[in-house]
Amino acid sequence: MNRGLLLKSVREVWPATLLFGLALLAVEGLLNYVFPTFYDDFFEPALRMQFIQNLARGLLGTEALREIGPKTLSSVAWVHPLVLAIVWAHEITLCTRLPAGEVDRGTIDLLLGLPVSRWQLYLCESSVWLATGLVLTAAGVAGSLIGGLAIRPELRHEPGRLLVVILNFYCLYLAVGGLSWLVSAASDRRGRAVGVVFAVLLGSFLLNVLDQFWRPARAVSFLSVLHYYQPMAVLRDAAWPARDMLVLLSAGLLLWLAGGLLFSRRNICTV
């Protein structure tokens, strides 16, 4: 790993990573406290409403809402749109820095004028992406644990199950990142790359929600990245979503490799 490149990347991403990490910690802490604490007074009555049921089914990816209790409801904290928005916003911003961002701001000439191959650049930036993913995940876990301190012990999740959710969450992070790298590698404009990835993820999210109450969506729901991320099943049933994680990992790896190949072979124009 090239020390100078790493220094530059870390210098550029740490403020945003810190900010997003703190935001995730706060949101996770709050959601992990709010869902079990106010289950009886607010969420249980709300879940009797059809619209809320549909929304919850979409988010949690399960039909069995009747089996939800205060403990399992807190799994929403790992699929809540706000949580996903924080993680994905940071991830998309980070993964579209190279080459789209560098070409867009014209600094790619400076980078490519250095004695490093494009693959070296790509690997260096990717390692920063993987590391910041760990930081964000750790922030989420920390928030979850802190929020859990304020609730009754019997409502807290078992560490083993939480670990599986975290692994699934990180696999999701890799898949979304892989897509962002590929789109970035094909683009000269960062705004365009961010827009494309955002549109795909929004479509993916909506498809996952529609899947629960619109039959045609069910046939193509396997295309949604969230189809392979269902923390409730893990937390409630102690399921081990090996197949889902494998799909996310494979998709992430393939997309990331395709991005690397494209970047290493494409022409770089800034004018």
Place this chain on the structure above:
Amino acid sequence: MSVIVAENLSKRYGRRMGIEELDLSVPEGTLFGFLGPNGSGKTTTIRILLGFLRAGGGSARILGRDCWRDSHRIKRDVGYLPGDLRLYSWMNGHGALRIFGGVRGLDLAAAGRELAERFGLDLTVRARSMSRGMRQKLGLILALVHEPKLLILDEPTSSLDPLMQELLNEHLRSLARRGHTVFFSSHTLSEVEHLCDRVAILREGRLVADESLEVLRRRAGREVIIRWKAEPATPPPSPPPFLRVRQQQDRQWRCALAGPIAELLAWLAPLPVDDVVIGRPDLESLFRSYYSRQAGAGA
């Protein structure tokens, strides 16, 4: 030995031609001027040489290595200043030297400080607070600091004041004396004329000249002003083939000399000449003629 060798180099952008069948050879230790009007293909050539663009045809080699495949290895020995330099806004001079040094595996701090002192740049100022000239100086320092065998400078004097330009020229001359090669791209003849010892001229993606300045100077005409004596009141003689009279006013001729000065002096010797002014070689006109000739007409 040639540091840069390009053979039949071509690049198209869709229907638009970037460069076409470009042959170029830059000998070691040369101050090589790469001239051409805007859009003539200078930057495309440089981007192919640096491995940013893949050539559509032909080959380009720097220090014997292929510019596309071995691009990153080549750049160990290359310093590059982009034409449209953009720096990271958060970066100051010290930080830039630390990062570039880290990438190159060298400690560039001392050499960078020395250059900054020479060019009058404060290394503590962040790029976002720098003027264009200051950013250009930092870009030059980053290109020069590791003393590369080959320097590729794309219009380096833009936004530099004349004093700084002279300072840079001095520095480049001293590098060339020590065997370094400078590839200096510009669309302004005057700066290349004062610095370079060899010039290639590009027009519409094609090379129209690649010669030493010495040869070009010889080829370029000179302006000559001849004033004939009033006495004896004889009509001025008819001009020889190497002298083209552009303007005739009273007893004064304004002419273009297309041959050696000695021939002119020999022709003038027996004639009633009152005064003769022989100008410097008019490279500007020569270059303008290269720039404006129809495509396909070689030099």
